[in-house]
Amino acid sequence: MNQHAFEIAGVSVESLREKYQTPLYVMDQSNIEAKCALFKQAFKHQTLNTEIIYASKAFLTVAMARLIDEQGLSLDVVSGGELYTAMKAKFPASKIYFHGNNKSDDEIIQALHYKVGHLVLDNPDEFKRLSRLIKPNESINVLIRINPGIEAHTHEYIKTTNHNSKFGMSIFSPEVIELIHQMKGHPNIHFNGFHSHIGSQIFESKAFMESAKVVLNFIKEVYEKTGVLAKVMNMGGGFGVVYTKDDQPIDLNLFFPELLDFIDKTSKSLKIDAPKILIEPGRAIVAEAGYTLYTVSNVKHTYGGKSYIFVDGSMADHIRTALYQATYDAVIPNRLDSHEKKVFTVTGKACESGDIIIKDILLPTPHENDILIVKSTGAYHYSMSSNYNRLLKPAVIFVKDGKSKLIVKRESYEDLIRNDII
Numbered sequence: 001m002n003q004h005a006f007e008i009a010g011v012s013v014e015s016l017r018e019k020y021q022t023p024l025y026v027m028d029q030s031n032i033e034a035k036c037a038l039f040k041q042a043f044k045h046q047t048l049n050t051e052i053i054y055a056s057k058a059f060l061t062v063a064m065a066r067l068i069d070e071q072g073l074s075l076d077v078v079s080g081g082e083l084y085t086a087m088k089a090k091f092p093a094s095k096i097y098f099h100g101n102n103k104s105d106d107e108i109i110q111a112l113h114y115k116v117g118h119l120v121l122d123n124p125d126e127f128k129r130l131s132r133l134i135k136p137n138e139s140i141n142v143l144i145r146i147n148p149g150i151e152a153h154t155h156e157y158i159k160t161t162n163h164n165s166k167f168g169m170s171i172f173s174p175e176v177i178e179l180i181h182q183m184k185g186h187p188n189i190h191f192n193g194f195h196s197h198i199g200s201q202i203f204e205s206k207a208f209m210e211s212a213k214v215v216l217n218f219i220k221e222v223y224e225k226t227g228v229l230a231k232v233m234n235m236g237g238g239f240g241v242v243y244t245k246d247d248q249p250i251d252l253n254l255f256f257p258e259l260l261d262f263i264d265k266t267s268k269s270l271k272i273d274a275p276k277i278l279i280e281p282g283r284a285i286v287a288e289a290g291y292t293l294y295t296v297s298n299v300k301h302t303y304g305g306k307s308y309i310f311v312d313g314s315m316a317d318h319i320r321t322a323l324y325q326a327t328y329d330a331v332i333p334n335r336l337d338s339h340e341k342k343v344f345t346v347t348g349k350a351c352e353s354g355d356i357i358i359k360d361i362l363l364p365t366p367h368e369n370d371i372l373i374v375k376s377t378g379a380y381h382y383s384m385s386s387n388y389n390r391l392l393k394p395a396v397i398f399v400k401d402g403k404s405k406l407i408v409k410r411e412s413y414e415d416l417i418r419n420d421i422i
């Protein structure tokens with residue numbers, strides 16, 4: 001088998017390298033569309049209203065914002081830059097949720113100016129700032145970010161009494177109730193409900209059930225204490241994805257109906273009108289659609305017995321291994337029929353020993369100029385990329401039905417110094 005045989009959405013990786021060079025971020029557009037369809041299909045209920053919001057911090061460009069709009073999802077942004085990108089894509093502002101624990105005055109003004117649908121308030125001071133900045137002819141809906149005291153990571157979740165997150169307010173703190181009292185009757189700031197986000201790369205469905213139960217009980221408590229009933233419950237994102245074969249995500253087709261039924265029943269037993277249920281998947285929409293293509297320059301065997309594969313990228317385009325000890329799978333299309341494998345560490349060009357793309361992976365020995373593909377790099381790769389060592393950010397392309405489309409150009413040296421005062 002040769003490299004020509006390895007295709008992504010019907011396009012050979014060799015032809016992609018010829019056309020766009022490496023390193024290259026390849027996004028399988030059909031896979032993103034399929035994920036959006038899965039969420040829309042599975043996250044609905046005969047009595048509850050639902051809404052799916054794409055957490056754009058995972059991967060956002062103008063083309064991506066357009067694709068999300070075409071797919072009918074809403075958008076979560078956390079900065080003026082993400083909002084600006086969405087506006088350039090003509091994304092409908094009313095379907096945008098503006099998050100963030102520390103929005104600047106400028107960002108709040110921008111959100112009001114564009115008439116963003118919802119602002120997610122992090123703390124009482126932010127409400128004060130919003131009240132100061134909002135003009136009499138402007139209005140905005142707000143959600144309040146709360147911590148339900150549940151933290152979930154991959155295989156487990158904990159109920160925690162350690163409420164020290166920098167995000168939102170603990171449901172056990174009286175400030176949430178005080179804030180709702182302050183907002184009550186405000187002429188142009190409208191409290192609509194609560195937002196929580198319990199973690200990421202979650203494989204444990206019970207964590208979401210527990211969070212739903214705790215937040216619904218809190219909604220009831222707030223109603224009893226303030227007379228204000230939340231109309232919206234945003235449960236955040238964090239749905240796990242496959243990075244390597246060890247990852248076994250929740251089957252969302254089975255889980256979502258169960259979760260929504262549970263919310264319906266719990267609301268009934270609490271005797272409250274069920275809120276509209278929102279979720280905010282980021283990585284679950286884009287991670288598995290992404291591939292990073294690198295070119296191998298050589299293999300290095302150290303005196304101490306370690307074997308490295310050197311590729312033409314680095315931690316500047318792939319930071320999650322260094323940042324979170326994240327694990328990835330890779331293929332060398334040229335060597336697919338090679339049975340002799342060895343343990344390699346895939347590393348790049350950056351001047352750091354921490355510049356690791358994949359630590360200890362079993363691969364056939366590549367030759368100079370082979371393509372090496374890292375899988376599941378669609379989320380938090382392009383969006384977290386940097387120019388460390390003045391390395392150039394790769395191009396990003398969409399592929400679908402045997403065709404490729406450039407959506408972000410590869411950076412040039414001129415781009416690197418565009419803001420340098422010369």
Ligand SMILES: *Cc1c(COP(=O)(O)O)cnc(C)c1O
Pocket residue numbers: 055057058076099197199200201236237238239280281282283284379
């Ligand atoms: C990061 C984040 C998400 C998305 O998380 P994923 O793990 O990518 O699904 C959603 N909501 C909020 C508030 C977040 O901070």
